[in-house]
Amino acid sequence: xxxxxxxxxxxxxxxxxxxxxxxxxxxxxxxxxxxxxxxxxxxxxxxxxxxxxxxxxxxxxxxxxxxxxxxxxxxxxxxxxxxxxxxxxxxxxxxxxxxxxxxxxxxxxxxxxxxxxxxxxxxxxxxxxxxxxxxxxxxxxxxxxxxxxxxxxxxxxxxxxx
Amino acid sequence: xxxxxxxxxxxxxxxxxxxxxxxxxxxxxxxxxxxxxxxxxxxxxxxxxxxxxxxxxxxxxxxxxxxxxxxxxxxxxxxxxxxxxxxxxxxxxxxxxxxxxxxxxxxxxxxxxxxxxxxxxxxxxxxxxxxxxxxxxxxxxxxxxxxxxxxxxxxxxxxxxxx
Numbered sequence: 001x002x003x004x005x006x007x008x009x010x011x012x013x014x015x016x017x018x019x020x021x022x023x024x025x026x027x028x029x030x031x032x033x034x035x036x037x038x039x040x041x042x043x044x045x046x047x048x049x050x051x052x053x054x055x056x057x058x059x060x061x062x063x064x065x066x067x068x069x070x071x072x073x074x075x076x077x078x079x080x081x082x083x084x085x086x087x088x089x090x091x092x093x094x095x096x097x098x099x100x101x102x103x104x105x106x107x108x109x110x111x112x113x114x115x116x117x118x119x120x121x122x123x124x125x126x127x128x129x130x131x132x133x134x135x136x137x138x139x140x141x142x143x144x145x146x147x148x149x150x151x152x153x154x155x156x157x158x159x160x161x162x
Numbered sequence: 163x164x165x166x167x168x169x170x171x172x173x174x175x176x177x178x179x180x181x182x183x184x185x186x187x188x189x190x191x192x193x194x195x196x197x198x199x200x201x202x203x204x205x206x207x208x209x210x211x212x213x214x215x216x217x218x219x220x221x222x223x224x225x226x227x228x229x230x231x232x233x234x235x236x237x238x239x240x241x242x243x244x245x246x247x248x249x250x251x252x253x254x255x256x257x258x259x260x261x262x263x264x265x266x267x268x269x270x271x272x273x274x275x276x277x278x279x280x281x282x283x284x285x286x287x288x289x290x291x292x293x294x295x296x297x298x299x300x301x302x303x304x305x306x307x308x309x310x311x312x313x314x315x316x317x318x319x320x321x322x323x324x325x
Contacts, residue, residue, distance in 0.1 A: 027230075
């Protein structure tokens with residue numbers, strides 16, 4: 001395989017990963033949109049809805065929504081960095097909620113893969129208010145690569161267990 | 163200890179558990195996202211649990227299939243929140259400062275349960291440890307610790323004054 005076709009195949013994998021992210025049932029439920037997928041950075045957007053609020057009487061977004069957004073962005077950042085569609089699993093995720101998130105404004109998650117080993121990916125993710133770029137939350141996560149189970153393929157089919 | 167003391171203690175524990183159950187249910191009812199996830203409170207004579215019924219919108223990996231890691235995180239955060247609020251004498255609404263979740267096993271597409279243990283309940287903050295499991299309680303799928311900030315009474319009064 002020459003370099004060009006390898007590059008094309010890799011970009012195809014990233015496109016497939018973006019589509020997969022938007023098709024994940026829970027990501028669809030939250031309305032997560034992929035804004036950018038780069039080898040060094042992934043950006044996801046979430047537009048809040050009233051059922052995402054933390055309280056009936058306030059318009060603050062529930063922290064758990066930011067948590068799900070960070071987990072989704074982190075997972076995609078691993079695949080974007082490795083450029084291979086493979087099953088991954090979150091090992092742990094730590095969130096710091098710096099400011100309350102206004103329910104009227106979209107969230108933007110920016111995730112980067114800080115380091116990659118054969119088995120582990122270390123991820124940082126920041127969540128901003130898209131309108132004023134204010135930092136709302138930070139996340140640190142580790143993912144296990146190549147977890148056992150069915151292998152993903154860019155054509156969406158599944159193969160036997162590893 | 164005599165038999166009557168034992169049974170009296172059991173009855174009072176069951177009553178306490180029922181009271182806590184109603185308390186948690188009422189608190190969850192005011193959280194729109196908890197309603198969206200379909201969280202329910204369950205209690206038996208000994209403990210109070212939060213039940214997350216399985217729903218196809220909660221799936222994160224449709225090949226396995228497995229629950230989204232964020233859904234498990236949400237179950238942990240929301241359980242910690244009602245546990246801390248229910249424990250507070252003034253039933254102040256806490257704010258989640260941080261949370262740290264460790265994923266222990268794959269979360270299958272099935273009913274998930276969470277129980278909370280208050281590590282420390284202070285006047286200003288609360289640290290809650292939450293464990294999640296599916297079929298077998300001795301095989302937890304995730305555990306997490308959540309730090310919550312309880313608003314000071316003065317700040318609450320100010321808010322009342324403002325509104």
